[in-house]
Amino acid sequence: MKALRKLAEGYNQMALTDVGEIIPAKNELKLQVLYTGICGSDIHGFKGEYNKQIPLTLGHEFVGEVVEAGENASLYKEGDILVSETTFETCEKCTYCKQQEYNLCSHRKGLGTQVDGSFAEFVLVKEARCHLIPKEINTKVAAMLEPLACCIHAVKEKTVVSSAEKIAVFGPGPIGALLSAVLVSLDIEVLLIGTARDKKRLALVKELGVTHTLVVQEDDVEAFVEDWTNGIGADQVFECSGSIHAVHQAMKIIKKKGILIQEGLFATTMNAINMDHLIHKEICYIGSRTQKPSSWQLAIEWLLETKMDLLPIVSAVLPLEDWEEAFRLAMTGEELKVLMQP
Numbered sequence: 514m515k516a517l518r519k520l521a522e523g524y525n526q527m528a529l530t531d532v533g534e535i536i537p538a539k540n541e542l543k544l545q546v547l548y549t550g551i552c553g554s555d556i557h558g559f560k561g562e563y564n565k566q567i568p569l570t571l572g573h574e575f576v577g578e579v580v581e582a583g584e585n586a587s588l589y590k591e592g593d594i595l596v597s598e599t600t601f602e603t604c605e606k607c608t609y610c611k612q613q614e615y616n617l618c619s620h621r622k623g624l625g626t627q628v629d630g631s632f633a634e635f636v637l638v639k640e641a642r643c644h645l646i647p648k649e650i651n652t653k654v655a656a657m658l659e660p661l662a663c664c665i666h667a668v669k670e671k672t673v674v675s676s677a678e679k680i681a682v683f684g685p686g687p688i689g690a691l692l693s694a695v696l697v698s699l700d701i702e703v704l705l706i707g708t709a710r711d712k713k714r715l716a717l718v719k720e721l722g723v724t725h726t727l728v729v730q731e732d733d734v735e736a737f738v739e740d741w742t743n744g745i746g747a748d749q750v751f752e753c754s755g756s757i758h759a760v761h762q763a764m765k766i767i768k769k770k771g772i773l774i775q776e777g778l779f780a781t782t783m784n785a786i787n788m789d790h791l792i793h794k795e796i797c798y799i800g801s802r803t804q805k806p807s808s809w810q811l812a813i814e815w816l817l818e819t820k821m822d823l824l825p826i827v828s829a830v831l832p833l834e835d836w837e838e839a840f841r842l843a844m845t846g847e848e849l850k851v852l853m854q855p
Contacts, residue, residue: 828848
């Protein structure tokens with residue numbers, strides 16, 4: 514089969530290669546990948562900023578069809594359409610595993626980061642980590658269930674939001690767009706903030722019901738929030754861009770005792786934060802790391818209950834053979850969500 518693999522450290526160092534046939538082991542399923550999305554972490558991997566295992570098939574956002582089951586894998590049948598949690602292996606012994614918080618297990622191995630992922634014709638997954646996709650959910654939307662689950666985790670499991678609040682989101686990429694959609698479904702007035710290169714993305718999220726959008730190079734964000742909140746500041750801010758500049762601005766526009774949730778991943782591990790804002794405004798700064806099993810179930814339920822149309826977020830679909838163009842589109846911000854189709 515063909516797989517898009519990171520072959521060496523450094524920028525790019527990726528190639529679409531022929532690899533051997535994969536066979537599901539005990540309690541595993543072999544899925545034919547229908548669609549797979551490019552995540553910010555995949556871009557970090559492309560740039561050589563986030564490589565834990567090399568060589569490796571990247572990709573962890575996907576939807577697939579069951580084509581083969583390993584020994585003891587009997588929950589799903591051939592032809593079922595599934596998504597899989599990104600967790601492939603954990604210790605199953607630590608406090609976090611016992612609470613099904615697999616995203617926090619120190620021995621966790623994830624698809625596309627330590628174990629071969631979904632940028633391929635087929636992918637191996639753990640049956641216990643899979644979720645059946647109801648027929649009501651479009652398969653392209655299903656391919657975004659991983660980032661949606663991350664957003665559900667941030668909004669519903671890491672904080673409490675209210676329709677009375679005014680909430681700002683930094684970063685109109687796929688995570689910021691999906692997270693904004695979740696907030697909109699809860700009748701929350703949302704401000705989504707991006708850069709000049711995000712104008713197409715900001716226009717697309719208007720279709721999801723986002724109330725306000727701003728461009729940092731053109732709009733006075735602090736003045737807008739001052740007027741928008743009657744001088745109080747945003748109740749909560751979700752930082753989805755992975756930009757330290759966005760964190761600095763978030764701390765300026767958030768209210769005293771406000772909640773700042775860090776969803777975006779940074780390219781570097783050490784970043785300077787304005788401690789004056791953090792301390793003197795008594796900001797609660799919360800990290801939100803990927804998702805856990807409950808996040809996936811909540812995400813599927815949310816899709817079925819709200820019936821929100823997320824297809825506008827999928828702005829480009831390319832064959833896996835055109836992966837270089839797909840990555841270019843994802844990195845330049847010309848498209849919102851880029852899917853590849855093996």
